[in-house]
Amino acid sequence: MKTIAVVGMTNNPGGVETYLMNFFSSMHKNNEVIFINTSPSLKIAYQDNILTRGGKIFDAEGEYSLKNYATRVKTAKKILQKIDADIVYVNALSVNSAYWVKAAKKLGISAVYHSHNDAIIRKKFGVKDIISTFLKPYNQNVLHYAKCLAVSESASEFMFNNANADIVYNSIDSKQWKFNQINRLKIRKAFRFEDDQNVIIMVVGLE
Numbered sequence: 662m663k664t665i666a667v668v669g670m671t672n673n674p675g676g677v678e679t680y681l682m683n684f685f686s687s688m689h690k691n692n693e694v695i696f697i698n699t700s701p702s703l704k705i706a707y708q709d710n711i712l713t714r715g716g717k718i719f720d721a722e723g724e725y726s727l728k729n730y731a732t733r734v735k736t737a738k739k740i741l742q743k744i745d746a747d748i749v750y751v752n753a754l755s756v757n758s759a760y761w762v763k764a765a766k767k768l769g770i771s772a773v774y775h776s777h778n779d780a781i782i783r784k785k786f787g788v789k790d791i792i793s794t795f796l797k798p799y800n801q802n803v804l805h806y807a808k809c810l811a812v813s814e815s816a817s818e819f820m821f822n823n824a825n826a827d828i829v830y831n832s833i834d835s836k837q838w839k840f841n842q843i844n845r846l847k848i849r850k851a852f853r854f855e856d857d858q859n860v861i862i863m864v865v866g867l868e
Contacts, residue, residue, distance in 0.1 A: 667750050672705055694717070
């Protein structure tokens with residue numbers, strides 16, 4: 662059994678968090694999965710679900726922004742040592758979390774870095790973004806130590822500059838979406854739709 666430290670779960674139950682729950686579902690039976698919460702003042706998404714199913718959450722202290730660039734590798738190293746991680750799995754939107762890989766390299770443990778996006782949309786471009794852009798080639802070089810995964814060629818190009826990344830397409834559990842006649846009838850009855858009535862459903866996201 663391996664101890665897998667998972668980085669990337671936030672308090673927002675979005676796409677990355679949903680993917681990480683699928684990852685947890687497939688991995689936790691044969692491994693100890695520990696989610697690292699880098700914002701311990703907030704509960705991570707699906708926290709109760711994780712704990713009920715035997716997962717663990719480590720509330721990490723310290724700062725991880727660019728302002729603390731010089732110390733965050735040391736902080737990450739201490740965290741990975743404390744939980745005795747065998748693997749650190751990072752699901753990130755940018756290369757700015759490469760310090761977890763650098764910490765893993767210093768400890769001689771395995772690291773995986775997973776890219777799910779091919780761009781970052783910003784309302785404005787500030788000083789931190791300029792610094793991040795300047796540091797990106799260095800961080801991409803750090804990621805050479807990790808097993809790099811991406812959901813598409815464009816996600817690989819964005820995150821790794823196509824440096825030996827393996828493409829792993831997103832997948833779903835098809836059983837969840839299998840047609841069910843009983844459910845169909847229940848829903849139509851609840852909304853008073855006729856059996857032969859065509860229905861168009863539109864899902865609108867609210868901010």
